[in-house]
Amino acid sequence: MLILTLGDFFDSGFPSTPAISHSGSVLKPDEPEKPAVRKENTAEALPEGFFDDPVTDAKVRKVDAPKDLMDKEWDEFQKEIRQVNNASEAIVAEDDEEGRIERQIDEIDEQIECYRRVEHLREKRDLAKDRLEKKTGASEMEEEESSEDDEEQLLELLARDWRAKGALS
Template identity: 40%
Template sequence: MKSSLPTAKDSVVVPEESPALPEGFFDDPQVDARMRKVEYVDKMEVAWDQFTREMKQEANVSEKLEAIDDNERDVEREIIETDELISRWQKIEQMHDIKDSRFKVVKEGIKNSKKQTKNEIDNEDDDEELEKELQSMYNWRQKRS
């Protein structure tokens, strides 16, 4: 038998809790949050926190890019300096080669002039000896030693 009277089981329907006051009921957001028993969250503070986080991230990205650019610039500068050093060493080597070739020419010239002077001296000595012999023949009256 069913009775039409409500039983304790049927009448205990737990309604979902709905907030008594809608959000934004009060003009002051702090009072509104307090009356609804929720924590007050300042939208400006949240936006500021998000802004500072994004700025930190962008600053990190910027620093990384700047470091990469600095490294590339340093490498390029080192390459340029190395190329300049190489070209200067090549000029120095060319100057050494020119100096060596001129030194050889001068040295050969000195050797040749020494040979010529020696030959001339030898020729002069021969001429002197020949002249002495001729003198001695012409001076047959002199005593010979």
């Protein structure tokens, strides 16, 4: 270590820096600090279209990436198709409802016709029953009269027969 005295200091041609021992670290002259750059400031400072890739440009500026023309047209096409499909489904549903109502009306008309036929057949049955009762009532009287006549005829027949004469008396 070199120690210089004040008198020697002015006489010698050494630089004016003091001799300080250090442990191997080298002192660097102070550099002016750079201002800290934030991403927000960078994104705001960059103009739109700074990057060639629109997706990267939008990502750096923290905005939604613009869709290219094909994607926009595709989205519009799909939206139109959905609207047309909704209208088509509404028309089909309305037609189905009308068809269902018409079928129900036809079924009801058919049932009404069947009930008319049933009532007509019941009327025929009642009429036939009345006729049968009238005929049956008349035939019972006739049967009674005819059965009495039959008995008389039988007795007369038996009376004519000589062999039966003694049997009946």
